Amino acid sequence: MxxxxxxxxxxxxxxNILLVSPEYIKVPDYKGSSRSPKDSSYSKRIPRCSAIKVIDFGxxxxxxxxxxxxxxxxxxxxxxxxxxxxxx
Incomplete structure (x- = not known):
């Protein structure tokens, strides 16, 4: 631009800022958790690709x-x- x-x-x-790919990776999230790192009940999704697309040029x-x-x-x-x- x-x-x-x-x-x-x-x-x-x-x-107006979108991720190009809808694919995510599920990773363990231990932040704020008192559980053991071996416990996989806490997880978060992060985008597989960080490429973006800008839309709505009105x-x-x-x-x-x-x-x-x-x-x-x-x-x-x-x-x-x-x-x-x-x-x-």
Missing amino acids: HDLRLIHTDLKPQE CTTYDRPDQNYIVSTRHYREPEVILGYFFV
């Missing part, structure tokens, strides 16, 4: 000096918008 000078103005981790805008960036969800603003850094 940076190469195309585009800014995704509605980037939300659980809505609010995407071009980077322009006179651009007024309106971001509907303040908590999910991109670092470029928050820091005022736009493609030098």
Whole structure:
């Protein structure tokens, strides 16, 4: 997106950033557990692959000096918008 000078103005981790693969690995999770490491009743799933896909480009805008960036969800603003850094 940076190469195309585009800014995704509605980037939300659980809505617009998706894992490419739905496959998971089940691993033991002993954090917070007083059980023995041999006890496998506590486990967590982690993604097999960390590749992501960004979707929903409906609010995407071009980077322009006179651009007024309106971001509907303040908590999910991109670092470029928050820091005022736009493609030098």
